[in-house]
Amino acid sequence: MKEIIKVSCGQFFPKFGDTAGNLEQVYRMSEEAQSDLIVFPELASSGYDFHDHEEAQSLALDLVDGPEVYKLAEAAKNTGTHIVLGLPERSLDKVYNSTVLIEPGGQVTIYRKLHLFDKEKDIFDPGNAQLSVVETEIGRIGLMLCFDWIFPEVTRMLALLGAQIICHPANLVLDYCQRAMFARAVENGVFILTCNRIGAEARTGRELSFTGCSQILSNRGGLLAKADSDSEENISAEITPVAADDKMITETNHLINDRRTEFYGGLVK
């Protein structure tokens, strides 16, 4: 296991409906990054602003047996990169707003967005699986999506499950998240890669402008890399994932063990 790894965010403009073209973009940027881990935006394969559930279903990918997953696994293998991207996931009659981690060895981990934003509630089915953290050869990786950021419970759960690196594909239209993730990194002592998209969509009678500014935060909240608000670009940083196992922030204070859980009962009611 490498002590220091290179991690990247591949910020780009997913073209609505162009699954093949968007995935080509993912392959190309993965190759360019030459990174151990690269995170792409939410719904990177499809674009964002669906009319309805049916339209989302028509662009959704089958993550169990779909051909796209095999191609992504090939790209992960060829580049030696752990690839994370958001996409609409089809499962029977359901469509989830999901993100997938594909390891160079071909292993696939799926996270289905628990907290749907705004009109997404009409488009997608709410996530139905537990938050999880997966042990990879570059460290323990946790997955979350976009609006999950506003619920501190999500990053906290991932940290409790042992995440060292949190991958956070996003389609953000405001800049609150980029500011707030500082707190998420500091309070949990984890590295966070927030990869946002750029560009605009106006398919359903509203204009959505995405704010870019993808960022990579250290386990102490340091800004290691930041993208522009409107350029297609890879940003990268070198990190030491195992540093996230050090939860001591003073000689006596441990971010996890100092919690007084006996006073937190209301959190799960």
Add this chain to the structure above:
Amino acid sequence: MKEIIKVSCGQFFPKFGDTAGNLEQVYRMSEEAQSDLIVFPELASSGYDFHDHEEAQSLALDLVDGPEVYKLAEAAKNTGTHIVLGLPERSLDKVYNSTVLIEPGGQVTIYRKLHLFDKEKDIFDPGNAQLSVVETEIGRIGLMLCFDWIFPEVTRMLALLGAQIICHPANLVLDYCQRAMFARAVENGVFILTCNRIGAEARTGRELSFTGCSQILSNRGGLLAKADSDSEENISAEITPVAADDKMITETNHLINDRRTEFYGGLVK
């Protein structure tokens, strides 16, 4: 009940060991502020850097029958101000790092710091009471102290208990908290008054420099007022506490009800 109220932070330099002088400062700044609510720093009556538990006990106040509480209640009554300040609290052989809310009607609410910072663990007993929110004539007020900020569970619990305004006396030596409270306000939709102290102490072989920059945040994270890093000053803002009851941040998203608590089990283990 007034719809709009004036709230303030009284940032000052508590002189170590000078309880009477520090409380005079509290009375004076309360009078100057002419506010509905004023928050003072943590350990405002005593200063911060105790040698040990015994020294803290010698400067601790009895909040049940101590004369200081009567004087504070008089000040609250005379100025029509809800006064919040931090102080060492004596209870039998225990000493807590506490904060107290004193209403103009004389009601007293105590919070005992749950998460002790660094050497405070050698000085104080850990808080033993539930987090609570108190209904006052200016709104529902929640209390927390300094290092509690790094645990998102604290502000979340206060929000779940209905807090509209969170009073947060502090003795901060870094500036992480001031940056992170933006997330606390946004994720909970609450007003937050963080009142930090200024000045330095070097009583126990280390130099502690406090960072000031007290701030008042709106329920959407807006910076309503901010103090300097080293001046003694009142900062104030007008707020509408009932605005904090609106947890809708889009047409369909509710900060509290959208939580997926069935997936958060780990938070209380």
